[in-house]
Amino acid sequence: MTMAWATLSRRLSVVFAVLLLVCCGASVWLQVRSNGMHEREVVQRLSLGLAAHIAENSELMKPGGLDQAAVKDLFDKLMAVNPSVEVYLLGLDGRIEAQAAPPGHLKRDRVDLGPVRKLLSGAPLPIAGDDPRSPSGTKVFSAAPLQMGGRDAGYVYVVLQGEDHDALVANVAADNVLRTTLWAMGLVALLGLLAGLAAFRLITRPLRELTAAVKRFESEGIASLEGEAPTLERLSRGSDEIAQLGQAFAQMTRRIAEQWRELTLQDQQRRELFANISHDLRTPLTSLHGYLETLLLKAGTLDEAERRRYLEIALGQSRKVGRLAQEAFELARLEYGVVKPEKESFALADLVQDVFQKFELAAEARHQRLKPDIAPGLPVVSADLGMIERVLTNLLDNAIRHTPEGGEIVVQLRAENGGVTVQVSDTGPGIPGELQKAIFTRPVFMSGSRADGTASSGGLGLVIVKRILQLHGSDIRLVQQADKGAVFRFQLGGATAG
Known part of the structure; x- marks a missing residue:
C-alpha cells in the first residue's frame, strides 16, 4: 500500500x-x-508622419524624374541619424525604385501595396508590411504617397525597425x-x-x-476495526469522492464486523452443541453398557422380574441414543442447507387439530388435557407443511413430557400483522433460569425421572424448532407468564393472494 x-x-x-x-x-x-x-x-x-515628411522634400525630384543622387544622399543621412529605419521609394505597382541597402541585402524587388493602402486609409495599428530585406518577413512601417507634377508617382516606404x-x-x-x-x-x-x-x-x-486503515485491517484483521471507527466516521463526512470511498469502506467494515461476530457466535454455539451431544450420548451409552454387562455377568442369578427391569432400562437408554442420533442428523441437514422449505398455503388450525390427534393417547395416559384456543377468521399461512408439523410436534412432545399428571397444554392461535401467532404453553414447572438462554442453541436435559429410569429430556428438539422457523424468516421466544410453566411463541406469515 x-x-x-x-x-x-x-x-x-x-x-x-x-x-x-x-x-x-x-x-x-x-x-x-x-x-x-x-x-x-x-x-x-x-x-507615422516620417514618410510624409520625406515625400514633401522637393530635392528628390527633378524635371526628368527622381534625382538618384539626391535620393541616395537623403537616405544615407536619414539612416545615419536613425540606423533603425530603412527608406525605400516604390513605384505605383509596388516595385522598389530606389533604396540604400548594402549590396546583397535586398531580398525582394517588390512590396505588397495592400498594407500600404490600409495604413493610408487609417486602419487600426499596428500594421505590418513586407520587409524588402527578408524573403517572407513583415515589419511595421510608415508610408506616404509621392507626387510629381501634381500626379502620384509612387510611395515613400519607411521600414521602422530594420x-x-x-x-x-x-x-x-x-x-x-x-x-x-x-x-x-x-x-x-x-x-x-x-x-x-x-x-x-x-x-x-x-x-x-x-x-x-485498510493496511491495518489487512495486517491486524477484525481487531483493528474498533480502533479505526473514529477515523472512518470522520472520513465519511462530506460529499466528495474520498468521502464516498470512506463511507463505502466504513459500511463494509461494519458489515464484516457484524458477520464476523455472528460467525464467531455460531462457531461457539456449534462447538458447545457438539460437546453437549457427545456428553449426552456418552451418558446413556455408559448406562446401556452397564446394564447389558450386568445381565451378562449375572444371567444365572437374576430372577425374571429383575432381568425384565434391566432390559427395559437398557431399551430406554437405547431409544434415547437413537433419538439423539436422529435429531443430530436432522439438525445437520437443516444447518447445512440440505433441506429447503417448500412453502404452500394451508390453514394452521387444521394442522393443530391433526397434531393433537397424534398426542391424544400420550396425554390421556398422563391424565393431561390438550386444549386448542383458536380465534375465528384466521388467515391462511404460507409455510412448509411438514416442517411446521415438526415444530408443533416437538413443542407438544416437550410440553407433555414436562407437565405433571393432571396438567394442561394449550395451543393458542391469534391473527396478527397479516399472519398467525402461535403460542404453546403448559402448566409444568417451567424452564430453570440457568437453562433459559441455552435451550435454543444446545440440547437441554432437565431433571426428573421416568418409569424406565431415564432422565426427562428435551434433547435437540428446541434447537431444531428454532432452525426450522429461521428458514421461514421467523423466530421463537420463551415468554414469561404467571400461572404458566413453559410458554413458547412464534409467528408465521400469511399467504399472499395469487
Missing part, C-alpha cells in the same frame, strides 16, 4: 509540474508577444531577456510546485488515512 501511495504521489507531482511548466512557458510566450506587439504599435504611431535594429536588440538584450525569462519561469514553477504539493498533501490526507 505504501508503494502504491508513493507512486500515486509521484505521478501527481510530475503531472502537476509538467502542466505548471507548460503554463509558465505559454504565459511567457504570450507576454513576450504582447510586449512586441505593444512596442511595434508605439514605434509606428511615433513615426536590420540594424534587429541586430542591436539581439546582441544587447538576448542574453538578459533569456536569463530573466528562465529565472522567472523557474521561480514561478518552484513556488507553484510547492503550493501544489502542499495542496495535494491536504487534499489527499483523507486518502492516506484511509489507506493506513
